[in-house]
Amino acid sequence: MRLLVTGASGFLGGHLCEALSGKHEIVAMVRKGSDTSLLTPLGVELRCCDLADPSSLIGVARNVDAVVHLAAYYTFTGDEESYRRINVEGTRALLASMINSGVARIVYCSSTEALGPTGAEPANEDRTPAPVYAYGRSKVQGEELVREHASRGIDHTIIRPSGIYGPRNFEDISYWFISAFGGSVMGRFVVGDGRRLLQFVHVDDVVQGFRLALENPRSIGRTYHISDSRAYTYDEIYAMLAAIFGRRPPRLHVPVPVAKALVAPVEGLNRLMGKDSFMFRSSTMETFREDRNYSIERASMELGYSPRWSLPEGLEATVRWYRENGYL
Incomplete structure (x- = not known):
């Protein structure tokens, strides 16, 4: 399959391109000036576009079979307008490009921040979103856009990772x-x-979730939490x-x-x-x-998702990587 991966030079994007490049042909969407040193050895095709500039996205989806949309404005501190302009209107422009290019499949990266705080019991995907950050609100709007485009022939899957950690993560x-x-x-x-609960997920397990969603037709039209097996x-x-x-x-x-x-x-x-x-x-x-506690039962039952990293083991490996590479 020929895949367009947006946000390919980012933390999750880099790991996903590495994992999928052996089986799929990757077209990496990056912003001008992005560090592509990890992508170049993979032999991927680079397309320079920016979600903040809808005109740059007009032909970005040409000659691909599916889109994995990871790119987003993400700081937890930005203004509401920037989140709307990039995460919402940028996604709208990407979907328009898909329609114009005849691409009918998208896997959209949302976030558990679209739900907001959960309470002590694990929240499933049917819980009504109540985000507390502008970032989460923009992800709710992005999800709504993706679902609306089902009526225009675009098959979608929505992935909501919780807080992602792992090697090469510096901005989360x-x-x-x-x-x-x-x-x-x-x-x-x-x-x-x-005593409040927090739930992380190792980047390798998020990559697993995206891979399973891409390869399993049952994921079409569904939303999945991708996280560790439990909150701590x-x-x-x-x-x-x-x-x-x-x-x-x-x-x-x-x-x-x-x-x-x-x-x-x-x-x-x-x-x-x-x-x-x-x-x-x-x-x-x-x-x-606040508690942030998410159920992964749907992803486990429908996709066969099973986290490979426990939080203690994953944190230890991640801290070791930070130390070995001079970040701690």
């Missing part, structure tokens, strides 16, 4: 979480009661990281209002300096009150 909450724990006071205490409490995750970094697990629990007051000066200074840190924002402290 998991890296911020790990680096903050390893290199700052954040590893000395837990915000909140430590913050206390459990901090204990894992403490063992990896050779520390004692933090015992101090700081109430969320106190944590917000503590990070406020740092947040203000960062703004004055034109910097931003997800881990040092008042709004981030609120997430320590």
Whole structure:
């Protein structure tokens, strides 16, 4: 199969292209100036386009059999208009290009942030979305667009990964979480009661989810959570990281209002300096009150999805990679 992969030079895109290039012919959509050093050895075709420029997408889907749409604006800090313009209108332009080129299959990368906080029980794909970030809201709109185009002849599958971690990840909450724990006071205490739930997924398992969706016709018209087999409490995750970094697990629990007051000066200074840190924002402290717990039962039953990485093993391997490559 000849596949157009958008966001191919990104963290997930690079891993996916590596995994699929042996079996499929990859056409990699990248922005001008992107680092394509990992893609070039794979022998993929490069097409320079930008979701922020709909005119650049007019012919991007020509001569392919299917599209894997990973590209997105993703910072958790951007303005609502940028998310709408890139993640929503960019997806609309991509779908138009598919129709014009006669391409009838898309696997769309959404996010569990489209759901928002879940409560303590694992949330399935039928739960009504209630995103709290602009990024999640843009993903809900993207999902709606993809589903609407089913009536125009485009078969879709929607994949919602949870927080992705793994080697070569430098721009995601998991890296911020790990680096903050390893290199700052954040590893000395837990915000909140430590009992809220968080669910990550190793990039290899996300690649598995996309591969299974592409290869199984049963996935058409379906939405799937792709994640670890279970969620962990913050206390459990901090204990894992403490063992990896050779520390004692933090015992101090700081109430969320106190944590917000503590990070406020740092947040203000960062703004004055034109910097931003997800881990040092008042709004981030609120997430320590929330559960993010997702059911993968549908993907397991319908696609045969089975996570290969447990979180303790995956974190240890990821931290080792960061250390060996000078990122910690």
